[in-house]
Amino acid sequence: MHSPSNPIGEFDLIERFFKTGTSATEQNENIPLGIGDDCALIKQATDSEIAITTDMLVEGRHFFAGADPEQLGRKALAVNLSDLAAMGAEPLGFTLAIAMPKADIAWLEAFSKGLLDSANLYGCPLIGGDTTAGPLTLSITALGNIPQGKAIRRSGAKIEDDVWVSGNVGDARLALAALRHEIPLSAEDLKQVEKRMHQPTPRIELGIGLRDIATAALDISDGLLGDLNHVLKQSQVDAQIFLNQIPKSETLKKQSTDIQNQFAASGGDDYEICFTAPNHQREAIKKLSKSLDLPLTLIGRIIPIKNKNPQVHLINSDGATMSAIESKKLLQSFDHFSS
Amino acid sequence: MHSPSNPIGEFDLIERFFKTGTSATEQNENIPLGIGDDCALIKQATDSEIAITTDMLVEGRHFFAGADPEQLGRKALAVNLSDLAAMGAEPLGFTLAIAMPKADIAWLEAFSKGLLDSANLYGCPLIGGDTTAGPLTLSITALGNIPQGKAIRRSGAKIEDDVWVSGNVGDARLALAALRHEIPLSAEDLKQVEKRMHQPTPRIELGIGLRDIATAALDISDGLLGDLNHVLKQSQVDAQIFLNQIPKSETLKKQSTDIQNQFAASGGDDYEICFTAPNHQREAIKKLSKSLDLPLTLIGRIIPIKNKNPQVHLINSDGATMSAIESKKLLQSFDHFSS
Numbered sequence: 001m002h003s004p005s006n007p008i009g010e011f012d013l014i015e016r017f018f019k020t021g022t023s024a025t026e027q028n029e030n031i032p033l034g035i036g037d038d039c040a041l042i043k044q045a046t047d048s049e050i051a052i053t054t055d056m057l058v059e060g061r062h063f064f065a066g067a068d069p070e071q072l073g074r075k076a077l078a079v080n081l082s083d084l085a086a087m088g089a090e091p092l093g094f095t096l097a098i099a100m101p102k103a104d105i106a107w108l109e110a111f112s113k114g115l116l117d118s119a120n121l122y123g124c125p126l127i128g129g130d131t132t133a134g135p136l137t138l139s140i141t142a143l144g145n146i147p148q149g150k151a152i153r154r155s156g157a158k159i160e161d162d163v164w165v166s167g168n169v170g171d172a173r174l175a176l177a178a179l180r181h182e183i184p185l186s187a188e189d190l191k192q193v194e195k196r197m198h199q200p201t202p203r204i205e206l207g208i209g210l211r212d213i214a215t216a217a218l219d220i221s222d223g224l225l226g227d228l229n230h231v232l233k234q235s236q237v238d239a240q241i242f243l244n245q246i247p248k249s250e251t252l253k254k255q256s257t258d259i260q261n262q263f264a265a266s267g268g269d270d271y272e273i274c275f276t277a278p279n280h281q282r283e284a285i286k287k288l289s290k291s292l293d294l295p296l297t298l299i300g301r302i303i304p305i306k307n308k309n310p311q312v313h314l315i316n317s318d319g320a321t322m323s324a325i326e327s328k329k330l331l332q333s334f335d336h337f338s339s
Numbered sequence: 340m341h342s343p344s345n346p347i348g349e350f351d352l353i354e355r356f357f358k359t360g361t362s363a364t365e366q367n368e369n370i371p372l373g374i375g376d377d378c379a380l381i382k383q384a385t386d387s388e389i390a391i392t393t394d395m396l397v398e399g400r401h402f403f404a405g406a407d408p409e410q411l412g413r414k415a416l417a418v419n420l421s422d423l424a425a426m427g428a429e430p431l432g433f434t435l436a437i438a439m440p441k442a443d444i445a446w447l448e449a450f451s452k453g454l455l456d457s458a459n460l461y462g463c464p465l466i467g468g469d470t471t472a473g474p475l476t477l478s479i480t481a482l483g484n485i486p487q488g489k490a491i492r493r494s495g496a497k498i499e500d501d502v503w504v505s506g507n508v509g510d511a512r513l514a515l516a517a518l519r520h521e522i523p524l525s526a527e528d529l530k531q532v533e534k535r536m537h538q539p540t541p542r543i544e545l546g547i548g549l550r551d552i553a554t555a556a557l558d559i560s561d562g563l564l565g566d567l568n569h570v571l572k573q574s575q576v577d578a579q580i581f582l583n584q585i586p587k588s589e590t591l592k593k594q595s596t597d598i599q600n601q602f603a604a605s606g607g608d609d610y611e612i613c614f615t616a617p618n619h620q621r622e623a624i625k626k627l628s629k630s631l632d633l634p635l636t637l638i639g640r641i642i643p644i645k646n647k648n649p650q651v652h653l654i655n656s657d658g659a660t661m662s663a664i665e666s667k668k669l670l671q672s673f674d675h676f677s678s
Contacts, residue, residue: 032388036573037493038425038557039390039483044383049371051378052466054480056436058473086377097395097436097478127391130478134397139436139469139478141393144378154376218377234375 017112018096018126030145031093031127040127042092042143050092051144051151053083059136064179069107071198072138073114079221080142081122081202082271086219088152088211089144091124091204099134122204150211152275157216157235161276163300164285166203168247169224170260171196173267183259189251196249200271206296209288210275217275223266225312228274232310235276241265241300244317265314276302356451357435357465369484370432370466379466381431381482389431390483390490392422398475403518408446410537411477412453418560419481420461420541421610425558427491427550428483430463430543438473461543489550491614496555496574500615502639503624505542507586508563509599510535512606522598528590535588539610545635548627549614556614562605564651567613571649574615580604580639583656604653615641 019035033041044050057079059065063072077094084091096115100107119126124142175197178185185193203219210217216235220227224246232239246264253260277285282298289296303313314322358374372380383389396415398404416433423430435454439446458465463481514536517524524532542558549556555574559566563585571578585603592599616624621637628635642652653661 033490033492038422039392039428039490041426041485041490042389042391043487044389050381050383050389052381052434052480052482053378054434054436054467054469054478056438056469056471056473056476056478058438058471058476061471061473083377087380089378095391095393095480097393097480099395099397099476128393130393130395132395132397132400134395134400134476135474137395137397137438137473137476137478139393139395139476141391141434141436141480143391146380148382151372151378151380153372 017108018116018129028125031125034125034127035129040093040095042127045145047148048145049148049151051084051087051089051146052141053080054139054141055080055083057138068198069111070114073111073116074118075198075200076138076140077115077118077122077124077142078200078202079271080140081124081204082200082219082221084142084144085202085204085207086152086217086273087144087146088150088207088217089146090208091122092143092145093125093127094119094140094142096126096129097139098129099132099137101133101136122202147211152207152210152214152217153234154216154218154231155234157231157237157276157302158278159237159302159304161215161278161302162282162298163228163239163241163274163276163302164296165220165224165247165272165274165299166206166294166296167270167272168249168252168264168295169220169270169272170252170263170267171249172200172269173263174252174255176269177263183255189254192249192251197269200269202271203273203294205292206273206288206294209292210273210277213281213284213288214275214277217273220268220270220272220274222268224270224274225265228312229310231274231276232312235302236305236310237302238305238311238313239300239302240313240315242315243322245297245299247295247297247299356447357455357468367464370464373464373466374468379432379434381466384484386487387484388487388490390423390426390428390485391480392419393478393480394419394422395476395478407537408450409453412450412455413457414537414539415477415479416454416457416461416463416481417539417541418610419479420463420543421539421558421560423481423483424542424546425491425556425612426483426485427489427546427556428485429547430461431482431484432464432466433458433479433481435465435468436470436478437468438471438476440472440475461541486550491546491549491553491556492573493555493557493570494573496570496576496615496641497617498576498641498643500554500617500641501621501637502567502578502580502613502615502641503635504559504563504586504611504613504638505545505633505635506609506611507588507591507603507634508559508609508611509591509602509606510588511539511608512602513591513594515608516602522594528593531588531590536608539608541610542612542633544631545612545627545633548631549612552620552623552627553614553616556612559607559609559611559613561607563609563613564604567651568649570613570615571651574641575644575649576641577644577650577652578639578641579652579654581654582661584636584638586634586636586638
């Protein structure tokens, strides 16, 4: 599908907006070759493995049409780094494939600024990519290093393990509700929760710190309990989760108990880490929390599987297990093929 | 941007259509972990580097709306493997991010069949990915192994080097012209050239064979001469190309000389390898050509740079250098941001 040239072409775009990202790679012994060839080259550290993750963000689905491009650039990388963090990997570099309707210079300037700022902040240079015309779509593949055998998989949760979550959850869902005018929020509260929605913080240091502590981990992108289900499924265990122990921000706590529980339990876009660890690691986890200045909250425990399909048993504030029907509305995870 | 579940969800899609790709990884010592976690894990061979390439394919731009999904699956992987081939890398694995308007079961079955057939054929398992709703867009990131320091970069072309190209070029462009009803073709001829368009063959064995022979290489996706310009720019050299030495298929040779030259020189989608090598490698290249049963054709030579911007000097059939104006129409490369 060929066509003649236009004023600003694909190669100019990469040179002009994204190639600055390789300046970091030129002094980076892990990246012998960055942008500009058929492939980039990565050198793996001795006795380590490379973790790889891919996320695709589509306008109108993962971000609003007209979203602030600088914030979008930051977030696009952050959500991938969050996956690296959940494995305990240290960022090495990333590739970007981007389709956009036309080469919008102002948009590209802001987007690449956000993206490359984030890349610098987390020491994860842009090493290659592809640009094309098309509906606005971003696809990032991030690579990270991890000592051999130290990756924190979803399949490692053991019966009696504690279930933990970092930070607090539900704020991004609250921001979405406010932006959709479903829930009124004060300007200040909206600002707080919007920041959580637009500027998630990949928990990289936490992931690294958990390498020798956690038995399983994953990042919460589609809702705490829905995502926890992936750990349960792969580990073939159930979990008890104490609903009122799920950490919520002061802003979310201003909402009704129902909204609080629903958003914290199943709101997406939080990018915190949910992990399991043996009881004897509690002290180590408290120390890690303190050293990272990041709350880590015990929210439940792993129990033997009750049925064929692993599940979360929600414990309400009086210590009773909620019925399947009660739980169901909290357990709905975000699904990209829902209408 | 959350929404409730629907009959076939994201996780089902991966399980059902793409996870079979990991069966290969389960016996693959290079891939300790495939689909189903936050990240996949790759183990690099000792003393080697990992080559990474990303391509994004958008419906209506890189493939026709309604394109055969099985062929599309094959091609989507092949074009990425072609980039690995151009570096001299051996495929390790790939990730797929796919946006599609709805979960179309028949389409997914055919697409994943083509994709995974191709993955098996080239020993390059699917190790991770992302699926989402959105306009049909595919983004593949492929990874390959290459012995340390052996990658064939675009920047290595030296004055006096020969310029070579594999196979023949221009057929995919001829197919496009026929499908657009710009040029009439017999059903048999169309079948021949369409095959080149829809089923490109990544020249992996060639790339591996060229590791100790070529000084520079790249794959021809946007047109021979336009792509060659990237080698010239990065190597800071010019090239003389003998127009009538560019290899063309018997089908293309039935067209007018103008069409032949234009399509062979600047038609895209060929996925052959253009490379440079010192004169003393001619015998080695002939041997490699024979052992791979793949024509390798000497089409020009590298000369000192004449102006600030490296360029191709086209030599016509009477040995004269073509004027800039004559050359220009042949040198137009495909640009994804042209209208």
